[in-house]
Amino acid sequence: MNNIIQFENVSKSFGDLKVLDKLNLEVKDGEKLALIGPSGSGKTTILRILMTLETIDDGFVSVNGEYLWHEKNNGKIIPASENHLHKMRDHIGMVFQQFNLFPHLTAIENVEQPQILIKKRSKPEAKDKAEELFNLIGLNDKKDHYPHELSGGQQQRVAIARALAMEPKIMLFDEVTSALDPELVDEVLTVLRKLASDTDTTMLTVTHEMNFAREFADRVLFFDAGQIVESGKPENIFANPEKRRTKEFLKKFINNVN
């Protein structure tokens, strides 16, 4: 299988703070990845770089066999133009911690508008697609509500549908349950589990829900200080972590969860 995502020696700093330090990462097409680790360890930055919301300072990122932040011009490698980024963004969708639904549009309009504007679908096509997705997220009865009339969990499910409607090859989930009240977390995770088992979309999830990471992921990456400390199958990482830092981190969660 090909790598759909590749980070080669990618570095990124915010001021003096180095969030990614010569990071190397390969993700196979269709892989479901969980990124875990302490806050500020660079997990979210990886997703934001892929979504082109953050630039990189050094190294190369490839998506679907092409450089993301660079392009080739007459054999020379130059920084990516806005046109190139626009083309590359088509492969990628993202769901945010704060949902970021458009508050002036109803739930279904949130899902329809990007399809009409970006995918150039007709209104009926966009509506069909949106309704299909509202079935998937189990919110058919709420589709004409405005975001502020929905609970956080419902808003997040709509945000997932909105990203899915664009049919990206890669879906990025950035702590999508962190802003939710505890009783609303499950309804969102249920949708993610369904997606993970039903689609061959590549999925990268930054999460603090260890139980979810265990069931959902093909591979778990433990991050600390801008580096991948340990990576492997969830059963290995969670049951027999090799590195001391991983053990310490997981201990906190296991104590809390069990």
Next chain:
Amino acid sequence: MEWNWDHAYAVLPQLLKGLVITIEATIVASLIAYILGLAIAIFKMSKSKFVRVSLYWMTEFVRRTPILVQLYVVFYVLPDFGIFLEAFTCGVIVLGIHFSTYTSEVFRAGIDNVSKGQWEAAKSLNYNPYQAWKHVILPQAIPPMIPPLANYLITMFKETPLLAFITVVELFRAADQYSNSYYTYLEPMTLVGVFFLIVSIPSAMLAMKLEKKFKPIKVTR
């Protein structure tokens, strides 16, 4: 001194003419204030620090000096430099520029109020900047701007008598001319006040209604 209806009737046609000039001046000045204010707001978000800092001091300068002084400079001093403008033109330009420094704050606050997450969501869905402005940012930014912009319109309307000082025969100067000719201030000035009230009270009520209608969109978490 007693109210004389003859004076009241006699001054009325001139006052109505003046009122038309007042309203025209308000409309033109407010258009300048809105368009220039939006431009200032956009340029104040510029990446260039030079642009931002220059705009800051320009708007501070305009805002911290009296409108009357600005009117005199533009009308009486610019001709010394070979720039001749009609009194009405001078008046609306000065009023418009003066208030653009205030409306720019309204525009900026409206745009700032739309969270960074909205830009990021639009970008993640591959909206280009134009589509993001048109379909995501402005529809959220504009409604809360409408009430304060309406209030500035009413304020500008009330400031138009300043144009009298540079010879524009608007409502106030029309009354003043009559008063000077017939040595009576009671009727003309009372009517001027009444005219201002007749326009500004309903406008203020409308602005309050707009405020209720265009409450910022709620975002729940």
